[in-house]
Amino acid sequence: MNEKKVNPTNENSRRSFIKNSSLAAAGFFIVPRHVLGRGFVAPSDKLLIAGIGAGGKGESDINSFYKSGKAEIAYLVDVDDRRAATTVKRFPKAKYYKDWRVLFEKEAKNFDAVSVSTPDHNHAAPTLAAMQLGKHVYVQKPLTHDIYEARVLTDAARRYKVVTQMGNQGASGDGTRQLKDWYEAGLIGDVHTIYSWTDRPVWPQGLQWPTGKAEVPKELDWDLWLGTAPYKDYVDKLVPFNWRGWWDYGTGALGDMGCHMLEPAFRVLDLKYARDVQASVGSVYVDEFKRGYFPESFPPSSHVTLTFPKTAKTKGDVTVHWMDGGIQPTRPDELGPNEVFGDGGNGTLFIGTKGKMMCGTYGTNPQLLPTTLTKTTQVKQVDKRVPGSAEGHYAQWVEACIAGHGKMEVSSPFEVAGPLTELLLMANLAIRAHDIRKPAENNRFTYPGRGLKLVWDNNQMKVTNFDEVNQWVKREYRQGWSLKA
Structure with missing residues (x-):
């Protein structure tokens, strides 16, 4: 994977982010494309995605991101090797982890965005941690298991200025x-x-x-x-x-x-x-x-x-x-x-x-x-x-992530998905x-x-x-x- 280089003009913002992030002590940080400023040419023209939940609905989400033609599946995470087997076989270059916390600690600088498709009770924790690292996030519905979690993620989407989307694809229909x-x-x-x-x-x-x-x-x-x-x-x-x-x-x-x-x-x-x-x-x-x-x-x-x-x-x-x-x-x-x-x-x-x-x-x-x-x-x-109607829900998020926060509209950002x-x-x-x-x-x-x-x-x-x-x-x-x- 290619590492992103920090534009010197943005070093103060970078230091501020590291200081304030609850995960900064672990020593990982990524600068989203939109922070790097105008004129920056990304080392890859594709969105590098880490998929947390590689079986079932996670498998279909990951496949849909890849079908957009603008995404690469960089990492896969699943607690069940049986469920993940088909996706792991399809994306052999994607490094595989069982614990998303280990992935974030070791690989945070090597991907741009995270897809979360786990049982409902495990949606909020990896999603918030990803946003705190400056990652764009796509989360299966419902956004969270608890009301408090939904409110936290809604507020975090505004605070960390990342592109967010919930997996209710009909919102793009x-x-x-x-x-x-x-x-x-x-x-x-x-x-x-x-x-x-x-x-x-x-x-x-x-x-x-x-x-x-x-x-x-x-x-x-x-x-x-x-x-x-x-x-x-x-x-x-x-x-x-x-x-x-x-x-x-x-x-x-x-x-x-x-x-x-x-x-x-x-x-x-x-x-x-x-x-x-x-x-x-x-x-x-x-x-x-x-x-x-x-x-x-x-x-x-x-x-x-x-x-x-x-x-x-x-x-x-x-x-x-x-x-x-x-x-x-x-x-x-x-x-x-x-x-x-x-x-x-x-x-x-x-x-x-x-x-x-x-x-x-x-x-x-x-x-x-x-x-x-x-x-x-x-x-x-x-x-x-939305181009592609409901099926375009995935490509819409991928393209918005590449463009950067605030540059493209998405159908189900957390500001909408949270209250829903x-x-x-x-x-x-x-x-x-x-x-x-x-x-x-x-x-x-x-x-x-x-x-x-x-x-x-x-x-x-x-x-x-x-x-x-x-x-x-x-x-x-x-x-x-x-x-x-």
Whole structure:
């Protein structure tokens, strides 16, 4: 790899960065291209990427960056050699590590950007550390596991002036931009209510943590996989996918699909932070007389209602409904009895004072209701399209990184992705409140969090009327792990 050379005129900035970085003591530093000044010719015209998470979605992300033709995969990191094997074989020149902390300590001067595609609970720590090193970052959705983490990363993106993007590729799709053009042309009036739904989860939820202990596969570093989460013995069938249904690691259906389904609402209405949230959840029964109590796992289904304050794009508050586990809202009267609602399993419905519109996953197949209006209605294309639409999400980030911070627009920077992620995690607080219980008389329990509307203080990042849920706004990391904001 070619090392970047520091322009003498920027030496003061360099020294200041090293002094202030929480990682400076380790002795590594990189000067992003945009710091080097005009006239600098980079030693490589391609973005050098370190991929943290090389299997599954990480594999597809890395392949997509490479397909842009403007990226080189310089380093790969994965705690599971089995998951990483295909990507390691495809990029034989990429040096392989199991621990991203070792990579950052040894190789920080040799790459420009970092892709993070790990289980949700391990998103924030490597992302913040990368930004503190001046690295551009691409992070899979949801941005973080906790609200506090999302706020830290949102603030850090501004502070460190790096190019950031969350992996909700629909944010670059033509569909969301078509919805915005229709709305701003006044076709459906003022939107006051939104429904978004999914058929997820497609992994087990509403379960008790397994009691049996299994042997850790020799290719998997279990301690590194746990990362920031509390230590537990390894169990079968958790890795590589079913971790999504457990609170310690995943963010449930909201985290998996919410960033895709609710991004159009954020883009069209310019939503930011919710004011309050309430939820109802599906029950799990262990027998005909007893409801299951499994506080470590997400429920099998939920319906969450959030209130957003008026924005520049609305005339009043906006109510957003989220439904998962196959629950769907009532079909609108304008939709024919045999027409597909959303895309069948998933969808988002906008209800305005003059009409309605809907879309599928990632904002695809936008439709005015009745659907006959879609083909007959023409409005001026105002919202700029991304080359390649949703698939262009990856190349857009690569090109913006090469150009330097502030030189190119990206579709889902942390300034947008952070508040969107906080919406999902705030909804999860209301879901999780249902499994808080307290002893009562006669060997019974009360569930004080059910049926409440949780009131959110955005500046203080806390629920003001039910303190028990605030323990999950900022979780405690396992010893040896930290988020150095």
